[in-house]
Amino acid sequence: MNTRNKLQAVLFDVDGTLADTEQDGHRLAFNAAFQEFGLNWNWDIDLYGKLLQITGGKERILHYIENYVPALLDRNDLKEWIIGLHKAKTMYFESLMETGRIPLRPGVARLIQELRQEKVKLAIATTTTMENVIALLKSTLGEESIDWFDVIGAGDIVPKKKPAPDIYHWVLNQLKLTPQQCIAIEDSENGLRSALAANLTTLITVSSYTRSQDFNGAVAVLSDLGESFKPFTKIDGMTFNNQWVDYQMLNKMASITS
Secondary structure (H helix, E strand, O other), rough: OOOOOOOOOEEEOOEEOOOOOOOHHHHHHHEEEEEEHOOOOOOOOHHHHHHOOOOOOHHHHHHHHHHOHHHHHHHHOOHHHHHHHHHHHHHHHHHHHHOOOOOOOOOHHHHHHHHHHOEEEEEEEOOOOHHHHHHHHHHHHHHHHHHHHHEEEEEOOOOOOOOOOOOHHHHHHHHHHOOEEEEEEOOOHHHHHHHHHHOOOEEEOOOOOOOOOOOOOOOEEEEOOOOOOOOOOOEEOOOOOOOOOOOOOOOOOOOOHO
């Protein structure tokens, strides 16, 4: 193998990838914020699944207003009002994280520790806020885990959110690495399109809301990252006879697609 193409970094999405945060995390936080603001909105499980097609919390609120309560579009302070509503939602989400109710998905903690041992850089590329990222990492991996990641690209750090590739371009630039030296791990079609547009080899671990999405172009589609005591289920793609995702498997994926 050409050492120049050896895997140098793994870029993780957050919501649905590191943890299944959407249904019983973000959705509940949105509903709590709506209640605080005196709104009679309720994003049930099915509706929230549809709203997830819109990336970014503030963008999701605006999309909901446009399609369900268009009269609110006449507010002179709509943008500022949405920002305030989203800030309240973020506070509720952080509180949920602090209770430890949302664990990491199978294999995530193991893989992160293995990559650290192999001196592979860790990065995050997400549309969620930095506050949400920090809350999740602290509640699942501990206070020190923030420093394990060489780059964290989150929230509004780039103008266009997934499926645009902007966040991945930004993270790659910060890492000073080429796409061929990295792999992205995502759970959604929007995330896959974003990573592919940045020329990144992309591994998909489907989440509760994304199982039926189109993952054409992914190097593999799996149920999760797997553990030695509970192997992943292969849905599509190359797994090299592995039963759980490890450094060697990711390195093979990177070398084959380089």
